[in-house]
Amino acid sequence: MDLTERPRRLRRTAAIRSLVREHRVHPANLVLPVFIRQGAQAPVPIASMPGVVQHSRDSLMRAATQAAELGVGGIMLFGVPTDRDAVGHCAVAPDSILAQAIGWTREATGDALPIFADLCLDEFTSHGHCGVLDAQGNIDNDATLLVYQQMALTLADAGADFLGLSGMMDGQVGAVREILDMNGRTDVALLAYAAKYASAFYGPFRDAVESALDGDRNTYQQDPANAVESLREVRLDVAQGADMVMVKPALPYLDILARVADMVDVPVAAYVVSGEYSMIEAAAAAGFIDRQRAITEALIAVRRAGASIICTYWASEVAGWLTHP
Numbered sequence: 001m002d003l004t005e006r007p008r009r010l011r012r013t014a015a016i017r018s019l020v021r022e023h024r025v026h027p028a029n030l031v032l033p034v035f036i037r038q039g040a041q042a043p044v045p046i047a048s049m050p051g052v053v054q055h056s057r058d059s060l061m062r063a064a065t066q067a068a069e070l071g072v073g074g075i076m077l078f079g080v081p082t083d084r085d086a087v088g089h090c091a092v093a094p095d096s097i098l099a100q101a102i103g104w105t106r107e108a109t110g111d112a113l114p115i116f117a118d119l120c121l122d123e124f125t126s127h128g129h130c131g132v133l134d135a136q137g138n139i140d141n142d143a144t145l146l147v148y149q150q151m152a153l154t155l156a157d158a159g160a161d162f163l164g165l166s167g168m169m170d171g172q173v174g175a176v177r178e179i180l181d182m183n184g185r186t187d188v189a190l191l192a193y194a195a196k197y198a199s200a201f202y203g204p205f206r207d208a209v210e211s212a213l214d215g216d217r218n219t220y221q222q223d224p225a226n227a228v229e230s231l232r233e234v235r236l237d238v239a240q241g242a243d244m245v246m247v248k249p250a251l252p253y254l255d256i257l258a259r260v261a262d263m264v265d266v267p268v269a270a271y272v273v274s275g276e277y278s279m280i281e282a283a284a285a286a287g288f289i290d291r292q293r294a295i296t297e298a299l300i301a302v303r304r305a306g307a308s309i310i311c312t313y314w315a316s317e318v319a320g321w322l323t324h325p
């Protein structure tokens with residue numbers, strides 16, 4: 001055959017394939033999400049997320065230290081409180097489990113590991129919604145923003161580097177930026193969960209934070225059928241001062257990720273969420289797929305689609321593989 005182009009020449013050896021590889025996952029671009037359970041004396045396994053736990057103070061500090069040693073790029077904290085009420089009071093208290101966890105993480109890792117704190121009410125409300133409700137039981141968007149502002153000050157005081165705005169309320173980025181700046185906290189950065197879909201893939205997370213949600217989040221999270229709407233959400237969040245934007249979940253939304261990455265000039269993150277984690281873990285445990293190859297392929301796909309930062313429950317493990325192959 002007289003073929004001028006033979007793409008296979010560049011796949012002949014492992015070294016050649018490495019030379020022409022277009023995308024790489026690096027530990028420094030991975031963020032490890034962790035759960036901290038108020039009052040836990042020891043880590044508590046999460047049944048629907050094999051290998052992930054609700055941390056105690058000590059196990060959180062060990063996990064943070066290990067992540068920092070492995071060169072992981074950041075840690076994202078989610079609190080699991082013992083008390084919940086209709087307005088999420090304990091999210092705002094200076095000694096909230098999330099505020100304490102920020103302090104413990106800082107104590108363990110100093111400035112080595114940027115600390116992201118989830119700014120949302122769903123873990124703290126008795127009804128499990130991401131905001132407060134009005135008299136009719138609907139989410140009160142603007143009343144929720146006032147609570148987010150108070151929570152932002154609590155988390156900033158506790159020492160968070162980034163606040164992760166995951167509640168999908170209109171105007172949340174601007175409201176939080178404004179209160180932080182008014183209080184002299186221009187240093188605290190905002191990660192906007194800009195394109196966050198109402199997804200079945202959050203199922204195991206609701207176990208992990210013991211969410212009380214009865215119903216759905218369809219009036220605030222996005223319809224999985226929509227793409228252009230994400231561009232609007234991203235535009236609004238960047239205009240309101242988002243320092244980074246996120247697409248979530250990741251793998252079913254790689255098209256959105258690619259479009260967002262083309263559109264903005266801030267870093268773009270993607271969150272490989274609990275259900276994406278558990279699907280791969282379950283299939284691997286059943287012997288249906290090769291676990292390490294599946295994880296590696298999933299993360300490189302997210303990178304290839306345009307995320308510079310990936311939030312993943314596998315962050316430390318993958319950093320270990322990359323450091324000691």
Ligand code: PBG
Pocket residue numbers: 118120121122123130166167201202203204205206217272273274275
């Ligand atoms: C809301 C929040 C959720 C997740 C991160 N932040 C749950 C939801 O919106 O229902 C999901 C993360 C995951 O599934 O891994 N605070």
